[in-house]
Amino acid sequence: MKRPYLLPLLLLGFVIGYGTGTLVEPTSKSSTASRPAITAFSTTPFAKEEKIESWRQRFLNLLEEPSTTLRNASYYAFAQNVPVKEMPYVIEAIYPEGWARFRGDLPLALSMEWLRKDSLSLAYTYERLATEHPDLHDNFRGVFFNLGLQNAPGAVAAIQNVADPDIRSLFSKPFINGIRNKHTSILFETKLALLSPREVFYKLTDPEREEALSAFWANPNYYLKEKINPDYTFWYELGKRYGLPCIDRIPTNHNICFTYLGVIASGASLSQEQAEKIEKNWQPRYEFSDFLSNEEATTVITSILDIPEIRDTLDHHVFANVWNKGITEALAYKLLSQPDLSPSLRKTVISHANACFPPDQFIALLADESSDTRATGLNSLLNSMPPDERIQMIESLPPSWVDQGLLHSNFNRFIYEKNLKGLDAVAAKFDEIEKLLPTSSRQVEILWEIAPHLYLQGIESLDSEKRESHLSRLANAASEEELTSILEMGTYEQQTNVIINMIQSKPKLAVEILKTEDLSDLATREAHKMGSQIAFSTDTSIAEDYFKSRAFDKPNDQIALLSYYLKEPNFVFEGQDTEKIRELSPQNDYIYRVASAINEDSENIESLHALREEQPDAFVRAITAALQFENILPLKRKATQLLRTSQLNKAERSKIHCALYGGTPL
């Protein structure tokens, strides 16, 4: 119904009321100075510059307020009173001081008022301003972030009306961040309004994802064409939420297997065509288990078992966690009773099934399995038990169930747990304890600490070569007092080698022993190793201490020193210690110069010839040792040159030839 008389009546009422109000309390102390100014602005057609100048004056007056707080407050009051038409002039008038970053309140106040009244003119002016003044970009970021925090009315429309994509993004990104902080419920729709699909779907929050799924489902082709890239959860949830129709409706993409997983987890039953389509794009991923609850994991396993096309992927190792989550007693029974279950799938089931059964029942289950599968099952069972039960179980194993791999992993575990009883239990089940000895230095230390008898027993049965390497490991782990008894288990030759290997763990002690040794019988390789080990030692006085005690006329001492120099990469630059060692004897200095010549990055062999003239034997020995035990490219190239020069005699050439091209020293 039309009521044309209502509006005039309302107006009349307003006028009367206003008049009354003014009459009742007429004692206005209004500032006469300001009123004409405002009137003047609205009526007189000032030139643009004059307007700006006038607003600028008012702005400068505002700045005179000494309290920052009151000044900030005044910005908001000021902004309220700027007529919308004047906004562009004000904005210009406050440049640049009003835009300084710590004065963010003024642009914010003006923006809020302006947006409320006319968001389009703001968009136009701000776009121009941002184009002309890149120095204001940070400020714009701050303003739009704050507008986002307030979800300021009109802001979305304003940003949408910015034509330049870079500037639109300058405004939209911080605005969306503000929205994200305070207004999560409208985050997705705001993003959708302001960003490209690719940006909208990037890093979705949980509530956003819900909306994103609906939006995507309405038009999957469009979004895929826009190359959206949401996380795996999105693709999985898509399949779970929309089920079977996904298979027909969602175009293939590189995350489609997550969607298929979702479809499968929803328990839907597939047609032949759908199964084939899944197979084509099926790529099991580790992340699968992240999305599945235990029940869903069971559903997934059961469903995949019924899809022959992808059934084999179930025993792929990436499915391990899906199995862990999904296995149930019923499922395990169902699978194990299938006669046509492949051996590998059978093993997979057994290796995950122990959690669903009481130990007795599980062991009964294992009795019929192959030894390999049985060991896998036993291992998983043992892994789930506390140490004492584990020990009991191992003790009660019938001989035919004993498996080296099984014992090995449990032996290691007992070492980490420092469980002597456990180690003894394993050892009692297995004659060849030497096959269980650990190799990592930490494990060696522990085993030596808690069960030295087992360690010694194992070493006794090792052949000579392996024994030496274990003695070395032990020597590194043992205390100095124990060292003698360990060394006594090796031959004299092995003892020296063990001590050389000990230079890194116990440099002082090792060097102390080696200092007095006659190394004439040592293999060149070991002499070389000794020098390198000393070079690697972090304690630089070790080298000095060692080399001081040696006479350098012995070949092996020369080789050790040479390899020390060659392994010490900085000796040419900052060789304070090497300098001291170099000064020990003229012979020593000679070896130093040979090492420098060997390392020199040049094909020039003049210096090598000069060194050979000085001491032919020591020279050839050094060159051949370096060729055999070091991999120095310049030296190889220089050696080929040396071979071709007639200064060297046949025997010398033969030795170098042999060291360069032959595998072993002669």
Added chain:
Amino acid sequence: MKPLKATTLVACCSFAGSVGYFASTQTRIEENSELIGVTKDSIQAVSFHEETANNTYFTFENPFSPRRELNRALGAENAAERYGRFLAIGYHSAQEHPLQNLESLSPEIWNYENYDLRGAFFSEWMRKDPEEFLPWAEAKYLALAKDKKLELFPTYHLAYLEPIALLELLPKIKVESFADTVRNDLLGTLLEKDAALLWKRRNEIASLNRIIEKASDRGLLPLALQFWRWSEWEDLSLPDRLYEYMAKHSLLNDAIHLVGYQRTLFAVHYAAFSPAAAANWVRAQPTLYDFIYEFDNRHTAYFRALLASQNFHEWSDASAWIREAISSDEDTLLAESVFAAIQLLPDSAVNIALIEDLNDYLYEIDNDSAIEKFYLSLDSNHPVLAEVEAYLLSNQERFGQVLTKRATRELPTPDRLLKAFALGNIDNWPDSYFESAKASFAQMSDDELLWSLAPNMLLTAAQFDSERIQNLVANADPVWIQTTLSNSGFLNNVSLESLELVSEMISTLPADQARSINENAKSVVIQTASIDSDHQKYIKIASRSEDINLIANSISLEDYQNNPELQAAIKAHPRKEEFYQGIVSSNNAKTYQDPDFQNAFKQLEKGRALLELPADDIVSNLQSLPKTERLDLAKATVIVSNDLDQHSDLMKLFELPIWSDDDKKELYDLGFKNYLNFNLHSGIDW
């Protein structure tokens, strides 16, 4: 209807009236009322208010009531008005009885979004009465920290609104975490608000390093630099952006104060912005510390200028800089500059690293004419010539002409010749190069040859003059022979044609060793069977299962059916069954007409069935077979296995005591090669 209508009218009118009344009083209140709580500080504010415009302050009713004004502000629909009022309310509430007023403003003042109210109130309270504020603030800070709600504590506002008062308070703060937050916020705000104050009081706020870093992070680079200058260029590690800024604006007077690696960092940026100037600058420096690997393809222009700079080749760092230019030059735009610089280098400056880098670089350049020009311009004994020539020889289809040109001019030096020998592939050399190499070869004495020929050069040299090389080997010292012929490089350049030569050369070695070298030589030759369509010629040299399998795998059913000679060659081979199996295993046909293939297929099916079993069962199954069949089936099993899991099952099989050492080796080799071959061809990334 009528009475009702009248009532409506009256109601409307009176509503509009009251709205009008409210509107007028509203204006009036704002016009009339004064700021409350006038203090020494706000006197000025009042006069300012009066002489400018009445619309620049929010005003309050007298007496001032924080709660009433807060309610009014909260009721404002316009957010701008709300914020402005919050600030003013906060300010005025702090003037007197702040604790009491805080009570009235609570709980709203603690709502997160009312930070303006909070900030104004606390900063003004702090300024007016720090003695009262501090204990309260410390207690509140700790309480909020405990509840993990520190974002409600307005330190940022304190620093922003009243930095000086906060600086006065700072030394009195006993709660260390509170003091840290204060310092941090002071740094953040003063950087933008009052850098001079920050510099003056920096010792109380942050280290110079941190100030410069923070300023750079915020993009306030001129300011960051200003701080560094004020510190008289203290030795600091500056942020990367600051080096960039100095480089962009060529601030060399600042850069001169950089030391060590920092100077290199500056050079990297400077070279990107001002290539020519940077080249001059770098030349004027002592060695730049650790400059290797810092430059990249943004620096092409810079390197062009540097390499061309006057007397560059005399510079002690020249070859290191050439190498850096090479490693930076992803798009190979520098080839000509690099070549020109190398050509000018004295021989002594050419080191092995440079030669190696140049070699890799040549393979990346597609500017053939630059390479040709370089090759022709090098002196015949220039240390890089052998390397360049070897590159041309291995790409002779592109460089045949230029090789010919140089070869007609001079004979290659022994160095160059040896390099070419190591390459092999002599059949493809341009004729004139071949002739000239041959002449150079003839000039070398036997003794020189003996000690110059590396194992991998021997067979190529023999293609020049097989009699001479054979004599050379026959007369050599046994140690030399042993070393050379047992070196794996010896067989690098072996071909079908040179197999016989190999046999002769190794005839003086112990029989076992000779046999093994012979077999290896054949294997190397057979490797080429997969890329050579003429399979037939390889058949008769194959005697090991791995070799047979390799050849057979490269024969397609079609090849076989259309080639009677191939069929005959296989038929004549003592291990023809293995050939058939190899052909069948690489073809996926489900049925075969040919009885030989049918048998092979059956055998492979047996192997496949075996593989389906658990490893233990594979082993026991094989053991139960008659001895004569075991090895055959084991081989068939190996041929059809091709993934790593199966491979580890097979290991168990190989370790069985039923095999002789030879059988075991044969199975291992077959398994390894088959696995390798299969996976190489199927493109599995491993």
